[in-house]
Amino acid sequence: MAEKYEVGTVVTGKVTGIQPYGAFVALDENAQGLVHISEITHGYVKDVSEHLKVGDEVKVKVLSVDEEAGKIGLSIRATEEAPERPQTQVKKPVPKKRQAQVKPVSEGNEGFNTLKDKLQEWIEQSQREGLIKK
Numbered sequence: 001m002a003e004k005y006e007v008g009t010v011v012t013g014k015v016t017g018i019q020p021y022g023a024f025v026a027l028d029e030n031a032q033g034l035v036h037i038s039e040i041t042h043g044y045v046k047d048v049s050e051h052l053k054v055g056d057e058v059k060v061k062v063l064s065v066d067e068e069a070g071k072i073g074l075s076i077r078a079t080e081e082a083p084e085r086p087q088t089q090v091k092k093p094v095p096k097k098r099q100a101q102v103k104p105v106s107e108g109n110e111g112f113n114t115l116k117d118k119l120q121e122w123i124e125q126s127q128r129e130g131l132i133k134k
């Protein structure tokens with residue numbers, strides 16, 4: 001790397017190669033970095049070549065520098081202002097459902113009652129609670 005690039009620096013480079021995982025950008029004659037697909041733009045990028053092509057001049061921000069490996073991580077997205085997110089609508093609370101009253105099982109009936117046995121009790125209960133309109 002002929003020139004030292006520091007993290008946070010914004011420079012202009014030229015796209016030299018497109019791969020499914022990102023784009024290579026030449027920063028100068030001796031230094032090249034990678035713009036990962038997730039750093040190309042705000043939002044989802046399915047295909048890098050839909051956003052960039054070889055020869056494009058792009059403004060990039062240096063995200064990382066690994067001098068030993070000779071790798072520079074770049075971002076185009078970091079040089080752009082994030083688009084405003086649409087405000088989410090406030091959901092109305094869902095009314096709670098009424099729960100049936102559970103009565104303890106009395107000995108002998110094992111908790112089983114026929115509809116006929118319970119019908120009169122349910123009618124009386126609904127009248128007490130004002131559920132049946134007269």
